Amino acid sequence: MALLSNTSFDNHELVSFCADAETGLRAIIAIHNTNRGPALGGCRFWNYASEEDAIRDALRLSRGMTYKAALANLQLGGGKAVIIGDSSKIKTPELMRAFGRFVEKMGGIYITAEDVGTSPADMENIRLETRHVVGLENSDGGSGDPSIITAYGVYVGIKAAVARKLKTDSLRGVKVAVQGLGHVGSYVVERLVKDEAVVTVADINSENVKNAVDKYKVTSVAAEEILYQECDVLSPCALGGIINDTSIDKLKCKIIAGAANNQLSEARHGDELKKRAILYAPDYVINAGGLINVTFEGPNYNKDKVIKLVDGIYDTLNEILSYAEDKNISTNRASDLIAESRFQDIENKWGSNKLSA
Ligand code: NAD
Numbered sequence: 076m077a078l079l080s081n082t083s084f085d086n087h088e089l090v091s092f093c094a095d096a097e098t099g100l101r102a103i104i105a106i107h108n109t110n111r112g113p114a115l116g117g118c119r120f121w122n123y124a125s126e127e128d129a130i131r132d133a134l135r136l137s138r139g140m141t142y143k144a145a146l147a148n149l150q151l152g153g154g155k156a157v158i159i160g161d162s163s164k165i166k167t168p169e170l171m172r173a174f175g176r177f178v179e180k181m182g183g184i185y186i187t188a189e190d191v192g193t194s195p196a197d198m199e200n201i202r203l204e205t206r207h208v209v210g211l212e213n214s215d216g217g218s219g220d221p222s223i224i225t226a227y228g229v230y231v232g233i234k235a236a237v238a239r240k241l242k243t244d245s246l247r248g249v250k251v252a253v254q255g256l257g258h259v260g261s262y263v264v265e266r267l268v269k270d271e272a273v274v275t276v277a278d279i280n281s282e283n284v285k286n287a288v289d290k291y292k293v294t295s296v297a298a299e300e301i302l303y304q305e306c307d308v309l310s311p312c313a314l315g316g317i318i319n320d321t322s323i324d325k326l327k328c329k330i331i332a333g334a335a336n337n338q339l340s341e342a343r344h345g346d347e348l349k350k351r352a353i354l355y356a357p358d359y360v361i362n363a364g365g366l367i368n369v370t371f372e373g374p375n376y377n378k379d380k381v382i383k384l385v386d387g388i389y390d391t392l393n394e395i396l397s398y399a400e401d402k403n404i405s406t407n408r409a410s411d412l413i414a415e416s417r418f419q420d421i422e423n424k425w426g427s428n429k430l431s432a
Contacts, residue, residue, distance in 0.1 A: 095173040105133035107153040108141040114154025116140040117190025120162035143359040145417040162192040168200045175204030209369040216374045221365030226262030228385045232361025233332045235392040240354045246270035252304040255313025256283040259334040277301035311335040332356035345407035357410040
C-alpha cells in the first residue's frame with residue numbers, strides 16, 4: 076500500500092482496521108475528534124479501488140462529521156466507518172453483525188449509522204451486536220429514513236440564504252435549480268413547489284426526472300445543464316466536487332444551497348464564489364437535519380422537537396453569513412472557524428451525552 080500523504084491526517088484520534096475472515100468483512104473505523112462527545116458518523120459500504128482510497132475517505136468523512144456536529148451544536152464528535160467491497164455482492168446480515176461487533180469493541184466512543192451503501196435494515200443487524208448504532212427502522216424507537224428531515228433542513232437553509240441575498244421571506248417566484256432527485260432532492264423539490272418557487276430539475280436517472288415532472292409539474296433540463304441555469308438558487312443534491320475550476324466560471328446563480336456533501340472541490344473555490352458575489356450556504360451546515368434527527372432517536376424520540384432544532388439551521392446560517400461579512404472571508408472558511416472554536420480546546424462534554432448513557 077502506498078504511503079498516505081500527511082495531509083490526510085488531521086489530528087485524528089484513532090483509526091482502526093477491522094477484518095473478519097468468516098464473513099469477508101474489511102472495514103476501517105476513523106475517529107476524528109471526541110471533545111464534544113462520542114464520534115457519530117455513518118458506515119459507508121463502497122467498492123474502493125484501493126485500501127488507500129478507503130482510508131482517505133474515512134479520514135475525510137470523519138473529519139467532516141466533527142465540523143457538522145459542532146455547527147449543529149450537538150454533543151457529539153466526528154467519526155465514520157467504511158466497509159470495503161461491493162455491497163450488492165458481499166453484504167450479508169452476518170457481515171453487518173461482524174461489523175457491529177467491532178463497533179461494540181470501540182466501547183461507545185464511536186456510534187455508527189447508515190450512509191451510502193447501507194440502510195436502516197443493516198443498522199438493525201448491527202443492533203443485534205451493539206447498542207452504539209442509530210438510524211434504525213421506525214420500530215423500536217428508530218426514526219426511519221433521515222432524508223426527509225435532511226431535505227427540510229436544506230429548505231430552511233435555502234430560505235435563510237434567500238432572505239439574506241434577495242431580501243425576501245417568500246420563495247414565491249424564486250428560481251431554483253435542483254441537481255439530483257434522489258432521497259433528499261425529491262423532498263427538497265416538494266417543499267419548494269409548495270412555496271411556489273419556480274423549480275427546474277435534473278437527474279442522470281430518467282425515472283427520477285419523470286416522477287418529479289409528473290408529480291410536481293416542474294421543468295427538467297439535461298443533467299449536464301443544471302449547474303449552469305440562470306437562477307436565484309442552485310441546489311446541488313447529488314454529488315460532491317461540483318464547484319470546481321471547470322464549473323465555477325459558468326455558474327449563473329446568486330446562491331448555492333443544497334444537500335450534497337463536499338460541494339466545493341477545494342476550500343479556495345469558496346473564495347472564488349465570494350469574489351463572484353455568489354452566496355454559498357456551507358453544505359455541512361444546511362444538510363445537518365439527518366444527523367440532528369438520529370441523535371434524538373430512542374424510546375423518547377419526538378419529531379416535533381427535532382423539527383424545532385432543524386429550524387435552528389436558519390439562525391446558524393445567518394450567524395455564519397454575518398461572521399463571514401464581518402471578517403471579509405468566504406462562508407465556508409467562516410463556518411470552519413466557528414466549528415473549530417466549538418470543538419478545539421474545549422473540555423470533554425461526554426458526561427451529559429444521552430447517547431453514551
Ligand atoms: P441519492 O443517491 O438518493 O440521490 C442522489 C441522486 O443524484 C440520484 O437520483 C442520482 O441519480 C443523482 N445524480 C447523480 N449524479 C448526478 C448528476 N451528475 N447530475 C444529476 N443527478 C445526479 O442520495 P441522497 O440520499 O438523496 O443524498 C444526496 C446528497 O446529499 C449526497 O451528496 C449525500 O451525501 C448528501 N446528504 C444526504 C443526507 C441524507 O439524509 N440522505 C444527509 C446529508 C447529506
